[in-house]
Amino acid sequence: MIATRNRVIFRALPTSKPLVARHDVGVSQPPTPDPDWVADFRATHGRDPNEQDWQDYLLSLRYPGTGPNGEWLERDWQVYYRLVDLLGGDLLSRIGKPGGHGTGFYSGIGAFLALWKLEPGPDGTRIAYARNFPAGGIPPNTTGWTWGNTILILESERNNRPLLMHEYTHVLQYRYKGIGYVPNYLKGGVYNWDNNPYEMQGVEVQQIYEWNPWLPPIWEIVWVGGRSQ
Amino acid sequence: MGAGKIARGLVVAAFLVIAAGILAACDTNYDLVIENHTDQRIAVTLYDRLVYELQPCSVQIASIAGPGTPSGKGFRVSVRGGDGATLAQAEVQPQRLEGYTQPVILVRIPQEGGDACPAPVEGVFLLVVRNYSQTEATIWLGDARLGTVAPLDQTAFGPLPGTWADVKRVAIRDASNTLISYSARAEYSLGDIPRFFIGFTAPRARQ
Structure with a gap:
């Protein structure tokens, strides 16, 4: 039987889920699954790629890495997987999903604090670039503040990409925990950032983006699960 | 229960939620300035997990998030030498310094017996x-x-x-x-x- 290229690829993958490419970003035509990539992957990793490997590969086609002509080098993949492991499936699976009623409740409070002066942000978020109290909706001495899908960022930090990634990490945490987010956060210790799990994630994400400006934004990760690197 | 009491209860509840939220996911950016005035490599750790490695006689500056409201609590910093030995551990209080827009966590590691490095270039x-x-x-x-x-x-x-x-x-x-x-x-x-x-x-x- 002569199979098409696509069919060969689909059979090579140990999952029954169809391969899904994102059509809304990057290239207008998603790259055709490439048997050479599968062969290279097998040679490098000693196993068949799964659907998550394919999605990660597609991401590397949408955003340049640090190698010649924007190739992703081995160390780029290591940084990327560090980010993925740090966020974990619980948060990554919330990308592209707005969250439940609990998240909506907190988003509403954030919108109120921003006096509804919100701009559309990535992945269903809304961002207010504001000033500190009393001129704006952000508490004194504060740079960023997240309420559900609403992010308030100090106007002077508009270009601060690592800070946005930190706040977006909180968005994913809200989506995961729902109405229980704030009580759980407080249980972790407000000023105890050495141990508060929500801030531990946030500051590490921020540091990764500070040192690796080439990394695609978190919301571009297509998570289908099953990372097995 | 009267409508007035219900309204008052809702206002109190909303106030409590906002008060709790002020403390949650509320982040301040600090400038972390590390100056290594010694002739050895060092590693500086914050939050027990963020590690900054510095060459001898070198400087690194980065932004780091911390609690958004005044806690009075410093940042726990530990410094290790190239051989892995702990050189210092301290709680560093952020301070306002000229040349920075954000509160600064200044970590300066001096050389024992006098500075081993050239003076920093400024301005x-x-x-x-x-x-x-x-x-x-x-x-x-x-x-x-x-x-x-x-x-x-x-x-x-x-x-x-x-x-x-x-x-x-x-x-x-x-x-x-x-x-x-x-x-x-x-x-x-x-x-x-x-x-x-x-x-x-x-x-x-x-x-």
Whole structure:
């Protein structure tokens, strides 16, 4: 039987889920699954790629890495997987999903604090670039503040990409925990950032983006699960 | 229960939720400035997990998030030498310093028996811009157009007069004049002109 290229690829993958490419970003035509990539992957990793490997590969086609002509080098993949492991499936699976009623409740409070002066942000978020109290909706001495899908960022930090990634990490945490987010956060210790799990994630994400400006934004990760690197 | 009591209860509940929220996911940015005035490599750790490795006689500057409201609590910092031995552990209180827009966590590691390194150069810097995207970008410092950076390329602008605070004045625009957000940090040797690194990316161009 002569199979098409696509069919060969689909059979090579140990999952029954169809391969899904994102059509809304990057290239207008998603790259055709490439048997050479599968062969290279097998040679490098000693196993068949799964659907998550394919999605990660597609991401590397949408955003340049640090190698010649924007190739992703081995160390780029290591940084990327560090980010993925740090966020974990619980948060990554919330990308592209707005969250439940609990998240909506907190988003509403954030919108109120921003006096509804919100701009559309990535992945269903809304961002207010504001000033500190009393001129704006952000508490004194504060740079960023997240309420559900609403992010308030100090106007002077508009270009601060690592800070946005930190706040977006909180968005994913809200989506995961729902109405229980704030009580759980407080249980972790407000000023105890050495141990508060929500801030531990946030500051590490921020540091990764500070040192690796080439990394695609978190919301571009297509998570289908099953990372097995 | 009367409508007045219900309304009052709702107001109190809303107040409590907002008060709790003020404490949650409320972040302040600090400038972390580490100066290694010793002749050995060191590693500085914050939050028991963020590690910054420095060459002898060198400086690193980065931004780091911390609690958003005054807690009175310092940042726990530990410093290890090249041999892994702990050189110092301390709670560092953020302070306001000239040349920085944010509270500064200053970690200065002196050499025992006198400074082993050249004096730091102040009031001037090199802006090293790395473009990880595949389109040309224009770099602005306030109202001054510094120039362009080619796709997947790096350009150093300067020396320019100023301090780390001026990094906040950098604006990067793509061909359609859209602002691009970026990451910034500094790394340089004491005695050299400070090098402030800025990097940014964007999706590959449609093919």
